[in-house]
Amino acid sequence: MNPLKKLLEKVEPSFREGGKLHKFWPVYDGFATFLFVPGHPTHKGSHIRDGIDLKRTMVSVIFAMMPALLFGIYNVGYQHYLALGQESGLVENMIYGLIKVLPLIVVSYAVGLGVEFAFCVIKKHQINEGFLVSGMLIPLVVPPDMPLWMVAVATVFAVVIGKEVFGGTGMNVLNPALTARAFLFFAYPAFISGDKVWVSLGGEKAVDGFSGATPLSQFITQGPAIKNPVGGDIGFIDGFIGLIPGSIGETSTLAILIGAAILIFTGVASWKIMFSVFAGGYLTATLLNLLAGHFPDNPYLTIEPHWHLVFGGFAFGAVFMATDPVTAAQTPLGKLIYGFLIGVITIVIRVLNPAYPEGMMLSILFMNVAAPLIDYYVVQANIKRRLKRVTAKAA
């Protein structure tokens, strides 16, 4: 028999009621169900349990994030050596990227799970896998040089204020990973916005003419004529592949689309939301692009709509953040409206508000708050329509 399972069975009695460590039953339960399929019986009547439980959902999302994560790690190293003007191969890039990204992941998971376990022990809740995805998303949406203690503070804020005060996993109004990012964005703006933070120099001197500006912040001043950190041109394909400065996981639209395919294929995330975010963004960007000639002092208007979709966090937000099943709208029509408005608001913030070159985070958080309202009106409209049918028959 599996020695791990033996160990779990051995220590189980001390966590049961009356045991010495009963207080920590949620911790034991969390570990045991994480490692093995639980043998929990149903309590009321007989049910068939669906194979796709919360754990498998979460693991699918983690799996879908792997391409973006691996590419992000590679890109951190690639941008580093590019900025220093040094030749580097795949291995060197990956090693430098791992040195930067791995601590972020470890801190995010350690702090987040620590807080979650503490809450479960105090409130005597079951621990569930809610933080597995958030813990991976947080490192992916920050710049590579983000100080670790800030990530820790933001994670505590996101888990406590963003999730536990509402009642834990499944009850939160706001996406926890984006709550953490918004906290960092407003609390420590010097470390997560501007031109200095997106390329990790590691304390060394960059080549002459180096600029760490992201494509989005260059759009504000010079329109589509954007450069990479050492002055080379960036085109649509570069934005799609993703060898550009930015937050760790968001640069490569290609890697994100692979993840999207996994999510849609496994049925974990809603294709309706992803599709409508892209549709809303594309349509708004098209409209604003048509106005470009009339307002020559806003170069952001000249960005073509398909560029909007591959630069910045648009694709990442659409695929991994907007589709969070807890904070998104639940009704099919509501999902379409919710996603569409995320796309619209993102582009409006990007183009029309010069203070924010990126609007994905704020628009998703905003629509998270509005999602229950959308659902309410969708359900009400449905009730009204059906009621009409009934009364028509009766008459």
Add this chain to the structure above:
Amino acid sequence: MSTETAVAQKEKEALFSAKRRKLITDPLNDTNPVTVQVLGICSALAITVQVKPSLFMFGGVLFVLALGNVIVSLLRNLIPSRVRIIAQLVIVAALVIVVDLVLKAYAYDMSKQLSVFVGLIITNCIVMGRLEAFALGNKWWPSLLDGIGNAMGYGLILVIVAAARELFGSGTLLGFKIIPAAFYEMGYVNNGFMILPPMALVVVGIIIWVQRSRNKKLVESN
């Protein structure tokens, strides 16, 4: 007959009887105007970036609330019920103008910093709430105690919120550096979110959370 007994009872009651002491102590916890009645939130969010302005705000509200309570209580049998709101407003407005002028004369910087929020004491829900709910139905001495108690409950929350925001947002308390320079050299950075009003709401929320988990009386059963 009945009036006589009422007078006799009043003479028996000590100036600081247990019941009257509760008028001061209750608003600090069980009936706190900010965290339990959720009144006066607007100023609690707006002027709590630093401790000093919130102390001045506390002083202003203490003055207006205590004196307003006493005046309304003394006039309560003269004010016709249907014009009582406007009468209260006149009294409160007069007191607020006094506070405003005193601040302008003796603490001009603070007056500038508090700006419109001094004038907005007039519409502070706590003031109107206590006048309506307490001073209109009680004698002047309990009204005074009630006014002082509620102003202190308000000031207490104000100062706690302001202390948290100033400490983490600017690293100071009352303008003195609290967080040592060595911390900054090690990479500590002040939390800019603390200076923004939304964080004041979060801090007030955390205070309510802590208070309710310590004081089970306040938790509604549903």
